[in-house]
Amino acid sequence: xxxxxxxxxxxxxxxxxxxxxxxxxxxxxxxxxxxxxxxxxxxxxxxxxxxxxxxxxxxxxxxxxxxxxxxxxxxxxxxxxxxxxxxxxxxxxxxxxxxxxxxxxxxxxxxxxxxxxxxxxxxxxxxxxxxxxxxxxxxxxxxxxxxxxxxxxxxxxxxxxxxxxxxxxxxxxxxxxxxxxxxxxxxxxxxxxxxxxxxxxxxxxxxxxxxxxxxxxxxxxxxxxxxxxxxxxxxxxxxxxxxxxxxxxxxxxxxxxxxxxxxxxxxxxxxxxxxxxx
Amino acid sequence: xxxxxxxxxxxxxxxxxxxxxxxxxxxxxxxxxxxxxxxxxxxxxxxxxxxxxxxxxxxxxxxxxxxxxxxxxxxxxxxxxxxxxxxxxxxxxxxxxxxxxxxxxxxxxxxxxxxxxxxxxxxxxxxxxxxxxxxxxxxxxxxxxxxxxxxxxxxxxxxxxxxxxxxxxxxxxxxxxxxxxxxxxxxxxxxxxxxxxxxxxxxxxxxxxxxxxxxxxxxxxxxxxxxxxxxxxxxxxxxxxxxxxxxxxxxxxxxxxxxxxxxxxxxxxxxxxxxxxx
Numbered sequence: 001x002x003x004x005x006x007x008x009x010x011x012x013x014x015x016x017x018x019x020x021x022x023x024x025x026x027x028x029x030x031x032x033x034x035x036x037x038x039x040x041x042x043x044x045x046x047x048x049x050x051x052x053x054x055x056x057x058x059x060x061x062x063x064x065x066x067x068x069x070x071x072x073x074x075x076x077x078x079x080x081x082x083x084x085x086x087x088x089x090x091x092x093x094x095x096x097x098x099x100x101x102x103x104x105x106x107x108x109x110x111x112x113x114x115x116x117x118x119x120x121x122x123x124x125x126x127x128x129x130x131x132x133x134x135x136x137x138x139x140x141x142x143x144x145x146x147x148x149x150x151x152x153x154x155x156x157x158x159x160x161x162x163x164x165x166x167x168x169x170x171x172x173x174x175x176x177x178x179x180x181x182x183x184x185x186x187x188x189x190x191x192x193x194x195x196x197x198x199x200x201x202x203x204x205x206x207x208x209x210x211x212x213x214x215x216x217x218x219x220x221x222x223x224x225x226x227x228x229x230x231x232x233x234x235x236x237x238x239x240x241x242x243x244x245x246x247x248x249x250x251x252x253x254x255x256x257x258x259x260x261x262x263x264x265x266x267x268x269x270x271x272x273x274x275x276x277x278x
Numbered sequence: 279x280x281x282x283x284x285x286x287x288x289x290x291x292x293x294x295x296x297x298x299x300x301x302x303x304x305x306x307x308x309x310x311x312x313x314x315x316x317x318x319x320x321x322x323x324x325x326x327x328x329x330x331x332x333x334x335x336x337x338x339x340x341x342x343x344x345x346x347x348x349x350x351x352x353x354x355x356x357x358x359x360x361x362x363x364x365x366x367x368x369x370x371x372x373x374x375x376x377x378x379x380x381x382x383x384x385x386x387x388x389x390x391x392x393x394x395x396x397x398x399x400x401x402x403x404x405x406x407x408x409x410x411x412x413x414x415x416x417x418x419x420x421x422x423x424x425x426x427x428x429x430x431x432x433x434x435x436x437x438x439x440x441x442x443x444x445x446x447x448x449x450x451x452x453x454x455x456x457x458x459x460x461x462x463x464x465x466x467x468x469x470x471x472x473x474x475x476x477x478x479x480x481x482x483x484x485x486x487x488x489x490x491x492x493x494x495x496x497x498x499x500x501x502x503x504x505x506x507x508x509x510x511x512x513x514x515x516x517x518x519x520x521x522x523x524x525x526x527x528x529x530x531x532x533x534x535x536x537x538x539x540x541x542x543x544x545x546x547x548x549x550x551x552x553x554x555x556x
Contacts, residue, residue: 009515230551237287237517237547269515273508277555 002261003251004135006128009240009269013079015196016124016147016267017048023120024109025052033058035105040093042068043196044268045111050081061106063097065090069272090189112146113203121150128263129159136260139247141267142166142175142217143197145206151265152213165256166210166217167246169194169225175202179210179217193222193275196243196268218255225249229276241271280539281529282413284406287518287547291357293474294402294425294545295326301398302387303330311336313383318371320346321474322546323389328359339384341375343368347550368467390424391481400428406541407437414538417525419545420444420453420495421475423484429543430491443534444488444495445524447472447503453480457488457495471500471553474521474546496533503527507554519549 008016025037036059039049046062053060060081064073065088077083088096101108110117124147128135138155140148152164168175172190178201186201202210210217225242228249232240240248247264250256286294303315314337317327324340331338338359342351343366355361366374379386388395402425406413416433418426430442446453450468456479464479480488488495503520506527510518518526525542528534 007515014515233517233549233551237285237292239511239515239517271511273511273554276551 001259004132004261004263005236005238006124006263006265007238008124009238009244009266013044013047013051014268014270015044015048015244016121016265017044018052019123020114020117020120020146020150021045021048021052021109022055024114024116025049025056025058027116028107032107035107036060037109038063038097038100038104038106039109039111040064040097041111042090043072044270046072046076046081047079047270049109050076050079054080059106061100061104063088063093063100065093071272072270112144112199113205115205117146118150118153118205118209121147122154123150124265125151125153125155126158129155129162132261132263133159134261135159135162135263137163137165137256137258138263138265139165139167139250139256140265141194141197141243141246142168143243144199145175145202145210147265147267148214149206149209153209156213163215163258164213165215165250167250167255168217168219169197169246170219170221172198173219174200175210176217176219178202178207179214182211194225194243194246196241197246216256218250220246220249220253220255224253228252229271238266239269239271240266241268242275244268279537282410282539282541283514283516284402284541284543285516286402287516287522287544291322291325291329292546292548293322293326293522294399294543295322296330297401298392298395298398298424298428299323299326299330299387300333302392302394303327303334303336305394306385310385313385314338315387316341316375316378316382316384317387317389318342318375319389320368321350322548324350324354324359325357325548327387328354328357332358337384339378339382341366341371341378343371349550350548390422391483393483395424396428396431396483396487398428399425400432402543403429403431403433404436407433407440410539410541411437412539413437413440413541415441415443415534415536415540416543417443417445417528417534417540418543419472419475419521419524420446421521422477423453423480423488425543425545426492427484427487431487434491441493441536442491443493443528445528445533446495446497447475447524448497448499450476451497452478453488454495454497456480456485457492460489472503472521472524474519475524494534496528498524498527498531498533502531506530507549516544517547517549518544519546520553522546
């Protein structure tokens with residue numbers, strides 16, 4: 001069957017995240033623009049918000065856990081953001097960000113449970129249907145649900161019969177459990193190489209859309225995922241981070257049964273090369 | 279300045295080689311097509327000829343040295359070619375290929391010193407000028423000279439003032455020496471990670487064109503080249519083999535002084551990942 005890749009790894013700042021960040025920032029009132037924005041993220045959302053703020057000339061503060069990858073911290077700083085790390089852990093970064101917002105008047109930009117973020121991510125779905133009207137299915141990595149809820153909302157609105165699938169790492173399949181049970185399931189911090197899908201629970205706004213517009217949610221093991229990253233590099237000559245390879249991995253593992261044209265969303269390419277070499 | 283990449287790493291079989299191979303095979307008379315083709319190569323030419331022959335339904339035999347990378351041998355076989363390796367070394371593969379041609383009636387497809395190969399590679403230059411009429415310079419990896427001679431011939435024919443530069447690994451700079459001295463210089467087998475540019479001397483047909491139509495030939499050290507491969511993966515999310523990164527490396531090292539739009543030819547993406555991890 002025909003598989004086409006939607007290459008958000010080639011997107012600015014290396015992932016789809018700039019779409020939601022830019023949309024959220026563009027909607028801030030003029031007086032808020034001067035006070036800037038604050039976000040908490042150890043991953044691609046940090047770089048997306050930092051670059052969007054730079055493009056729009058707004059100050060940005062990003063709260064990142066102390067143990068964040070140095071390359072991601074450096075990249076975020078390179079986009080001109082102030083990075084706050086002192087004493088920050090994954091559990092406290094949300095609180096620290098909100099404290100900064102209260103003190104400075106900066107607007108908090110959430111990573112996924114936000115209508116502006118969902119709408120921005122949804123442009124991925126619009127572009128897929130626009131560029132490939134015959135597309136039968138769209139396969140999307142699932143973390144907090146920002147990307148898939150936007151894509152499902154947008155693509156099924158312009159093409160009702162397109163089937164949207166979500167893919168998670170098996171070790172962190174809270175989304176699969178939530179989809180099956182019909183309520184948001186929260187898990188313990190999962191151990192998976194798909195660092196963009198380590199969220200503990202889907203957002204409320206995201207889940208409401210997923211329940212209504214997503215066909216199915218499946219999961220793949222980390223070993224299949226790592227093989228897929230390697231195969232993608234050998235065969236497509238594209239650098240894809242593990243989370244970005246979830247869709248391709250699900251197809252290779254036979255987890256999604258489709259027979260016609262499939263668009264696979266490659267959500268990002270910010271790969272930690274030490275992982276690949278290991 | 280603006281730099282655009284001509285991504286032959288995304289080409290079928292992972293490099294520009296299929297262009298020349300396809301052009302050469304298409305010009306064989308019908309009775310020759312049945313007898314097939316033979317080529318000697320341990321690299322991308324092998325895969326280019328094998329895939330072109332497969333597409334055209336012709337038998338292909340590829341002579342590869344016994345110590346060729348297993349991944350390249352497997353890829354060549356996967357395209358349906360017969361691979362001959364027994365007792366073959368880099369020094370004898372030419373002779374072995376010619377013996378096979380005499381015995382079987384197969385046509386020898388040379389890697390670069392051939393007008394059909396040069397013309398096929400030249401389509402890269404036509405596409406660059408067609409897609410980007412304002413291009414001021416084209417930077418091209420230089421091995422045996424097939425790619426750069428084709429690009430120089432084609433691009434300067436349609437845009438007289440475009441400047442074509444060749445780039446070699448410093449350890450194997452026979453082309454730079456030849457360009458400076460005005461005669462073909464032959465070197466000992468060089469020790470460089472740019473395996474596609476380990477040729478000992480430029481071809482005669484290629485050199486005649488290079489002398490006339492290439493602006494300059496420069497060289498870069500292997501350490502710069504390896505850094506460039508890594509940087510390209512981090513920033514462009516593209517897998518580029520060392521030979522394919524020669525042009526970018528020359529720009530980063532300040533070896534080519536241009537101030538306007540530069541097209542950099544990324545000749546291939548068949549990277550040996552163990553090299554990268556090392």
